[in-house]
């Protein structure tokens with residue numbers, strides 16, 4: 430039962446899928462953390478793998494950049510492949526003054542400048558939030574591993590390059606910790622499907638200070654976030 434974007438057959442994908450934006454980060458996780466790995470998707474090079482982590486069956490698949498992209502992949506995983514939980518693991522730009530490069534940020538809520546919620550025809554403003562059980566497990570796993578995490582409101586933006594330079598200052602006034610581009614849509618799709626989602630981020634650069642992770646450090650700095658996500662997969 431393939432979809433236009435996923436060649437997996439029924440049963441190929443585990444109940445929990447870790448979803449980085451970059452498909453090569455999915456491959457990195459499969460190569461470095463999983464055992465008995467099989468590749469279930471290469472359509473559009475959006476690699477997807479299933480393997481085991483400490484004996485647990487878990488999948489990892491790229492989700493692409495932006496809400497339309499993660500919207501397609503997460504919708505298909507929830508609705509056509511019986512996936513229960515998607516844990517996005519991504520990079521983010523720091524916004525809060527107390528946020529530093531390499532910090533791990535968990536999106537309890539995901540504010541957005543996107544109109545992704547328009548499709549639901551709601552008579553008000555929807556607040557996209559993480560699944561509490563996944564959020565709690567992630568915080569507990571981080572505590573056990575002595576990893577400091579910031580839990581708060583993140584911004585899922587349609588714009589990596591924004592023409593209006595005051596935008597991030599306005600979001601900062603509302604106590605937004607960091608900016609990325611997918612979590613709000615993922616949280617909405619999960620809610621609508623009655624499934625679970627969480628977004629864990631590593632700060633790769635800071636929007637105001639200009640501090641940035643060197644390219645070669647990105648993979649290793651993302652390790653803590655990957656380990657938290659793998660621990661809570663069930």
Ligand SMILES: O=P(O)(O)O[C@H]1O[C@H](CO)[C@@H](O)[C@H]1O
Pocket residue numbers: 449450451493494495518519520521589608609610611
């Ligand atoms: O590192 P990933 O998961 O791709 O996430 C962030 O990086 C991309 C922008 O460079 C956007 O997808 C943003 O959300």
Ligand SMILES: O=c1cc[nH]c(=O)[nH]1
Pocket residue numbers: 520521522523589608609610633634636
């Ligand atoms: O979406 C993103 C990701 C990393 N850094 C940013 O500034 N934005």
